[in-house]
Amino acid sequence: MLPSDSIERVVELFASLPTIGKKTARRLAFHVLRQPAENVEQFARALVDMRTYVRECTVCHTFTDTEVCGICASLKRDPHVICVVEQPSDVMAIERTGDFRGLYHVLHGALSPLDGIGPEDIRMRELIARLGVDMQEVILALNPNVEGEVTTQYIAKMASPLGVKLTRIARGVPMGSDLEFADDATLARAFEGRVPV
Amino acid sequence: MVIRSVLLAHVRNHEHTEIVCARDVNVLSGSNGSGKTTILEAISLCAIAKSFVPVPDQALIKHGFEDCTSTVEALRDLDVPYRISVRVRNGVRKRITTAHGSSLTPRDIIGELPMVALSPDHKSVTFGGPAERRAFLDGVMAQSSKRFTELLYEHRRLLKQRNAALQAGAFMHGDGEELDVWTEQFVLVSAEVVERRNRFLADVMPIVCSAYEAVSGSAETINIVYQPDVASHGTLATDTLLSSSSVAEAYRAAARMLRPREMARESTLFGPQKDEIAFMINGGLVRETASQGQHKSLLVALKLAECELLHERCNERPVVLLDDVFSELDRDRCARVLERVLAMGMQCFVTTTEGETVLKLMKEISSTRGGNIDISMITLEGGIASYVQQSELPLHQSAEAA
Ligand SMILES: [Zn+2]
Numbered sequence: 001m002l003p004s005d006s007i008e009r010v011v012e013l014f015a016s017l018p019t020i021g022k023k024t025a026r027r028l029a030f031h032v033l034r035q036p037a038e039n040v041e042q043f044a045r046a047l048v049d050m051r052t053y054v055r056e057c058t059v060c061h062t063f064t065d066t067e068v069c070g071i072c073a074s075l076k077r078d079p080h081v082i083c084v085v086e087q088p089s090d091v092m093a094i095e096r097t098g099d100f101r102g103l104y105h106v107l108h109g110a111l112s113p114l115d116g117i118g119p120e121d122i123r124m125r126e127l128i129a130r131l132g133v134d135m136q137e138v139i140l141a142l143n144p145n146v147e148g149e150v151t152t153q154y155i156a157k158m159a160s161p162l163g164v165k166l167t168r169i170a171r172g173v174p175m176g177s178d179l180e181f182a183d184d185a186t187l188a189r190a191f192e193g194r195v196p197v
Numbered sequence: 198m199v200i201r202s203v204l205l206a207h208v209r210n211h212e213h214t215e216i217v218c219a220r221d222v223n224v225l226s227g228s229n230g231s232g233k234t235t236i237l238e239a240i241s242l243c244a245i246a247k248s249f250v251p252v253p254d255q256a257l258i259k260h261g262f263e264d265c266t267s268t269v270e271a272l273r274d275l276d277v278p279y280r281i282s283v284r285v286r287n288g289v290r291k292r293i294t295t296a297h298g299s300s301l302t303p304r305d306i307i308g309e310l311p312m313v314a315l316s317p318d319h320k321s322v323t324f325g326g327p328a329e330r331r332a333f334l335d336g337v338m339a340q341s342s343k344r345f346t347e348l349l350y351e352h353r354r355l356l357k358q359r360n361a362a363l364q365a366g367a368f369m370h371g372d373g374e375e376l377d378v379w380t381e382q383f384v385l386v387s388a389e390v391v392e393r394r395n396r397f398l399a400d401v402m403p404i405v406c407s408a409y410e411a412v413s414g415s416a417e418t419i420n421i422v423y424q425p426d427v428a429s430h431g432t433l434a435t436d437t438l439l440s441s442s443s444v445a446e447a448y449r450a451a452a453r454m455l456r457p458r459e460m461a462r463e464s465t466l467f468g469p470q471k472d473e474i475a476f477m478i479n480g481g482l483v484r485e486t487a488s489q490g491q492h493k494s495l496l497v498a499l500k501l502a503e504c505e506l507l508h509e510r511c512n513e514r515p516v517v518l519l520d521d522v523f524s525e526l527d528r529d530r531c532a533r534v535l536e537r538v539l540a541m542g543m544q545c546f547v548t549t550t551e552g553e554t555v556l557k558l559m560k561e562i563s564s565t566r567g568g569n570i571d572i573s574m575i576t577l578e579g580g581i582a583s584y585v586q587q588s589e590l591p592l593h594q595s596a597e598a599a
Contacts (some may be wrong), residue, residue, distance in 0.1 A: 111375065113361035118375060146354045146382065154378045 007033070059130075061106045061123045063088045071095075071103060078102045080136040084127060084155065086110050086143055094141065099191055102139070105130060110147040111154060119154065127155065131164050139194055140168040156197045167194045198279070198310055198513050199544050200240065204268040207259040208242075209235040210580035219573035222535075222545055222559060226552025227577035233548040234316075235580070237518045239267035240546065241314060243281045245340065246291060246303035249314035249518060254285045263287060271310060274513050281306060304350060308340045311507040315500045315534075316520035322499065323483050323492045327473040334474055337503050338397055341510035348390055355383040356465055364463045380452050383468065388445035390469040391425050395439040398423050398474070404505050409498035412533050417479050419495070426471035430454065493526055501537050508541065517545035523555060536562055539570065552576060 007029055014025035032040055056062070057069035060082075064070070071077060071091075081102030085091060091104050109122040119125070131138060140155060142148035156166055169191055200218045205211040210232045216223070225233040238257060241249040248257065258265045264286040271279045284292040293301040295309070321329040339346040359379045366376065398421055409419045425444075427433055432450035437443045451467045452459075459466050476483040478491055487495070507515040517538050523531055538545050539562065549555045552574055563570040575582050 111378075113358050113365050113375075113379070116365070118365070146351050146358065146386075150355075150358070150378050150382050153382065154375065157374055157378060 056106075060091075060104045061108065061126060062091050062104060076101070078136075080134060081139065082130065082135065082137075083139040083141050085141050086148065086151075090141065094191075097191065102137075107142075107151070110142060110151040112147045122151075124155075124158075128158055128162075131159050131162050135164045137165045137167060139191075140166065140197065141191075152197065166197045168197050169194045198274065198516055199272045200516055201270045201272060203236060203239055203243075204270075205236065205239045205265075206267075207262040207265040208239050208257055208267055209259060209265075211235055211239075212259065212580060214580065214582050216575060216582060217573075218544070218546075220544060220571035221539060222547065222570060222572040224552055224555050224559070224572065224574045225546060225548045225577060226550070226555070226574060227548075228550055230579075231577040232580040232582075233577045234520055236577075236582075237314065237316075237520055237546055237548060240269060240516065240518060241312060242267045242283045242285070243269040243306075244310040244312035244516070245307055245336070246283060246293065249312075249520075250316060250318045254291065255287055257285055258287065269310065271516075279310065281310065304343070304346050307346050308343060308511055311340050311511045311513055311515035312518065313500055313503045313507065313515045314518040314520065315497070315522055316518075317522075317525050319496060319500075320492070320525075323476060323487070323495050327471075330474045330476075331470075331472060333499070334394065334397070337506065338393065340507055340515075342393075345390075345393055348386060348393070351386045352383075352390055352469065355379065355386055356468065356470060359383050359465050360463070363459055363465065366460050366463065381449075383465070384445050384448040384452065385441075387448060387468045388427075388441040391427055391444045391472070392439055392441040394469065394472065394474075395423055395425070401502055401506060404502040405498055408501040408505070408537075409494060411537065412497045412501065412530060413491070413494035417491070418477075419498070420477040420480075422475040422477060424473040424475055426467055426469065426473075427451070429471075430467060493530060497526065497530060497534055501534065504538065504541060504543060508543075514541065514543045517543050519545060519547045521548050521550075523547075523549050523551065528558070532558060532562065535559070539566065 010029045010032070011022070011025045014020055014028045015022050017025075020028070032043075035043075053065050054063050055065075057064045057067075057072055059068055059072040062069055062071070066073075078101050082105050083094065083100060083102055084105045084107065085094070086107050086109060088106055091106060094100055094104075105123070105127050107122045107124065107127065109117055111117060111119065111122070138155075138159065140152045142152050152168055159166055199220055202218060203216045205214045205216075207213075210230070214232075214236070216236060225236055227233040235257075238248040238250075241247065242257070247254065264284055266282060266284040268282040269280070271281075273279050280295065282294045284294075286292070291303070292299070293303070293306055295301060295306065297305070319333075322333045335345075335349055339349060359376075362376050362379045402421055405421065406419050410416065423439075425439065427439075427444050427447050430447070430451035432454065433447035434443065448467060455466045476495060478487055478495065481487070483492065483495060504515055504517060507513075519534070522534070526534070535545070535547075535558070547555060556572075556574060559570065559572055563572070573584070575584055577583075
């Protein structure tokens with residue numbers, strides 16, 4: 001089809017990304033081809049650097065370039081309140097609301113036996129370890145689907161002997177969608193309406 | 198809801214077909230394999246995101262093509278336009294587009310274009326096993342309540358997850374806390390399904406009874422008895438109402454009792470996926486004692502009740518699809534069905550191998566209603582539709598037809 005194997009390969013790679021179809025992939029490939037060579041090199045370098053240097057924050061397990069992420073290291077944040085989310089992208093979504101001043105904990109997934117994911121396969125043990133230490137409130141902000149709900153209940157169960165105050169964000173977020181795709185206003189409302197688990 | 202047009206692209210043997218619809222009755226006439234039923238399937242795809250008969254979505258795609266699309270232009274009862282397009286592709290999620298967005302899920306659209314279909318395949322509702330009756334009930338309830346559609350999805354997902362948890366049981370760490378949490382969520386959602394099914398059946402009973410009387414012309418007593426699985430474990434307090442809290446309590450006790458067996462069988466052994474809905478005529482179980490005629494009358498009565506209920510719950514008249522019912526039902530029952538549907542002001546689509554016979558019947562019904570029925574006859578052959586000239590129709594056309 002295409003007269004160049006190099007282009008075909010890049011198209012295939014773009015198309016392997018989420019939400020990118022063949023048509024968009026082709027447009028992106030030709031767009032890249034029209035850029036100056038040094039821009040493309042910078043772009044490629046940025047991708048490689050990201051993969052090389054980004055790691056999990058040792059405190060909250062979100063993605064960061066440093067050992068402890070900027071949020072965990074900040075003196076302006078309240079370390080006695082943490083918000084539990086499934087993915088690093090959820091941290092970014094909540095940060096966009098500008099309303100939350102505590103810290104985060106990223107689980108990197110939710111319980112899902114169908115996918116072979118149990119408590120040992122996500123950052124559950126690390127979360128429980130954080131709960132014991134002088135915590136005022138733990139806000140559970142997992143995705144509003146059955147896996148997120150069950151994970152919320154599981155955390156509640158594990159945390160109950162620790163006597164920590166658990167809340168969850170209200171169901172302002174539509175069922176069946178991912179938290180990171182909710183619009184800012186919806187998320188902000190959901191935060192206001194959080195209730196005890 | 199009134200459908201103005203249906204557009205089929207690569208659906209079964211239709212390469213590209215556009216049907217412009219009449220307000221009241223659309224007769225789709227053609228031999229077997231002519232593609233007449235496919236038009237009903239295309240409407241169904243836009244109403245409930247799948248065919249009204251149990252076939253895999255891929256079967257709808259015309260041979261040699263990668264995808265197929267059905268588009269419906271309709272007008273709500275309040276004269277607001279509604280447009281929906283559903284595209285089926287091999288191995289990819291369906292693409293559902295309305296004014297609300299272009300990547301909608303079936304959950305988002307079910308109930309927007311309420312639909313009642315009657316086809317020879319639906320005989321299994323009265324003849325078949327409990328699964329067929331549950332599917333029928335769930336289908337009606339899903340169209341009439343978004344929350345119930347969500348509950349069904351949640352229930353199905355939780356059942357799969359809980360079964361997977363039971364299968365992984367031997368390898369799971371801890372002392373079963375994870376399974377406990379899956380169980381509790383499954384119990385809560387299941388209990389809500391049971392409470393809603395129970396309430397819905399109580400509401401629908403009188404409507405089915407009066408519809409049965411109208412269809413059969415007899416005074417036989419119809420009864421629908423809900424036999425939820427939750428009552429079969431000996432854990433449901435007798436004489437309690439089936440409220441979600443009492444049902445949840447009974448499920449929890451059943452779950453504790455069944456745990457060892459569930460672990461051994463690696464499968465969930467309780468829940469509304471095991472419910473039965475028993476139809477009775479004159480105190481006898483329909484499945485065992487009813488005559489052919491009673492089976493037919495009951496099925497038709499159930500569908501007419503569905504029409505009435507969806508109209509009430511969705512605040513929108515459903516569109517009625519009658520697939521080849523004239524070969525199954527006798528002339529009298531057919532006439533009564535069409536009369537009722539027209540009396541309720543619902544648009545219907547009728548497929549038949551004998552277009553002329555159906556037209557004659559329509560003519561009789563029309564004359565009793567002052568001739569004021571908008572009707573269109575479309576003949577099909579090999580996936581190609583052609584209209585019978587309006588002037589050739591032996592019926593008065595209402596002004597609205599143009
Ligand atoms: Zn951090």
